[in-house]
Amino acid sequence: MKARKIESIIIKSVVIVSGIICAILVLAIVLFIMAKGVPNFNLRLFELKYNSENASMFPAIINTVIIVLMTLAIALPIGVGGAIYLVEYSDRAKNPFVRDLVKLVRITTETLSGIPSIVFGLFGFLFFVSFLRWQFSLIAGSFTLSLMILPTIIRTTEEALLAVSDTYREASFGLGADKVRTIFKIVLPTAFSGIMNGVVLSIGRIIGETAALIYTAGTVAQIPKSVFGSGRTLAVHLYSLWCEGISTKQAYATAVVLLCMAGLMNFISMWIEGKKK
DSSP states (O other), X not given: OHHHHHHHHHHHHHHHHHHHHHHHHHHHHHHHHHHHHGGGOOGGGGOXXXXXXXXXXXXXXXXXXXXXXXXHHHHHHHHHHHHHIIIIIITTOOOHHHHHHHHHHHHHHHHHHTSOHHHHHHHHIIIIIIISOOOSOHHHHHHHHHHHHHHHHHHHHHHHHHTSOHHHHHHHHHTTOOHHHXXXXXXXXXXXXXXXXXXXXXXXXHHHOOHHHHTTTOOOOSOOSSTTSOOOXXXXXXXXXXXXXXXXXXXXXXXXXXXXXHXXXXXXXXXXXXXXX
16 A cells, blocks of 8 residues: 555656646747747838848738638538538447448548648648649648648547537437437537637647648748739748748747747637636
8 A cells, every 4th residue: 555655656746747847848948939039020020022131921921821711611611520420420320331431430530640741741742733733822732731630620529529418419309300400509509619629729730830831832922812822821931931041030030920829729729628617
């Protein structure tokens, strides 16, 4: 009994120390970026057009917003629809073939979530950019990113739907509602906060993605006239400025904006999680 107590104390101490170390490292990174980036903020960083003198991040901010909206417009209906099928239809099916198919889909989803982003970028380049001849464009980048965030949306939506008690469904059926009405009027509104949590996490990944977009959306520092034009996001803008080596101060300022966006996404995610409770 005494040995178990000692073991418990040791494990608890290791966990606490590890947490403190992680917190210190994160805080050090944040303070370093703030110290390097905040003094370099000026109005020229937000001019409408980019040039080598101002290194404006405004076109990159607009491109980031466009890609986020396009990617969600592509991935959200597919991801939520797939999760609805997995939870509300296939899990309740008695056909063994359907159940085996569902297992395959879930294994594939888990596999996709572990693939490095550079592999998605290579696929997007070969398929969307070269095979479909979309060239380097925002739409090619959006379709590539939609493949990356699909596993996140499917898994979070699936967990949110599973968390909805069957009594809600049974009560709806008892009042005469059909399957589709029950899903859209009862189940989805109840699981809304969990679904939104997955959406926020997906947005965070889109904003911070670099490798996949370099091979698909390109690195042109301008706001394209259409979705079939090339443009860089904030993360790619930061990467390009740093690699050029002549705009490192502007790169630090861009890193501060990215850091604030990431922090905002985490705050929204925590707020949604709190609303669920």
